[in-house]
Amino acid sequence: MNFYKINSYIEDLYKERETITRKEFINNTKLKDFIPVIDDDSARFLRVIIKILKPKRILEIGTSIGYSTTVMAQMVKEYGGKIVTVEYDEKAAKAAKENFIKAGIDENVELKFGDALEILPSLNEKFDLVFQDVDKKLYPLLLNDCVRLLKKGGILIADDTLFPVIDLDKKWENQIKPIDEFNKLVSSKEELESTLLPIGDGIMVAVKN
Numbered sequence: 772m773n774f775y776k777i778n779s780y781i782e783d784l785y786k787e788r789e790t791i792t793r794k795e796f797i798n799n800t801k802l803k804d805f806i807p808v809i810d811d812d813s814a815r816f817l818r819v820i821i822k823i824l825k826p827k828r829i830l831e832i833g834t835s836i837g838y839s840t841t842v843m844a845q846m847v848k849e850y851g852g853k854i855v856t857v858e859y860d861e862k863a864a865k866a867a868k869e870n871f872i873k874a875g876i877d878e879n880v881e882l883k884f885g886d887a888l889e890i891l892p893s894l895n896e897k898f899d900l901v902f903q904d905v906d907k908k909l910y911p912l913l914l915n916d917c918v919r920l921l922k923k924g925g926i927l928i929a930d931d932t933l934f935p936v937i938d939l940d941k942k943w944e945n946q947i948k949p950i951d952e953f954n955k956l957v958s959s960k961e962e963l964e965s966t967l968l969p970i971g972d973g974i975m976v977a978v979k980n
């Protein structure tokens with residue numbers, strides 16, 4: 772299979788569609804060249820999942836400039852859903868808040884500013900969907916909290932989970948081992964029914980039994 776051909780075929784299908792792309796979102800944000808945000812095909816996946824499941828409460832770990840938050844919030848806004856998103860970088864959090872206001876979704880988003888390693892253990896409210904997209908070294912460390920914070924039947928989605936097998940820039944190589952560890956933990960966890968999809972840089976999807 773030629774993944775490059777597959778990807779460009781898929782992207783061609785959607786190029787006329789009126790949804791905000793990753794590139795447009797970054798171009799409209801003052802803070803450029805920050806940590807990468809999700810790919811357009813991952814954004815489409817999130818939209819489809821949200822359209823099907825209509826999650827009322829979403830927890831996102833890793834906001835950056837707020838692209839994935841905005842993609843999800845535009846969907847949940849239709850039925851009054853809420854997103855709690857966690858970010859510890861001051862500049863990114865500021866840029867994200869500006870983007871939420873610009874996109875008209877700020878009332879559907881609560882940004883918790885601080886370290887996810889401290890914030891997650893302090894949360895008790897349950898969520899219908901958890902979207903994991905923080906520093907990859909934290910994925911295995913935060914897995915039990917992610918599962919604890921999910922309602923039964925709730926969905927865990929984790930981005931970048933094919934890092935162990937894709938061509939990665941050298942600067943991300945230290946993220947391969949923790950992702951591999953995370954994938955092994957998720958796929959063997961009794962509480963979860965899961966699969967790993969080749970969307971973007973890999974999307975792990977799991978349902979809490």
Ligand SMILES: C[S@@+](CC[C@H](N)C(=O)[O-])C[C@H]1O[C@@H](n2cnc3c(N)ncnc32)[C@H](O)[C@@H]1O
Pocket residue numbers: 806807808809832833834835836837838839840857858859860863885886887888904905906909
């Ligand atoms: C891949 S980016 C998130 C991209 C975002 N989900 C999107 O697609 O628009 C990961 C983010 O996690 C943040 N981050 C890393 N470690 C963190 C931690 N310990 N607590 C909170 N945020 C953290 C980084 O500052 C960065 O903005």
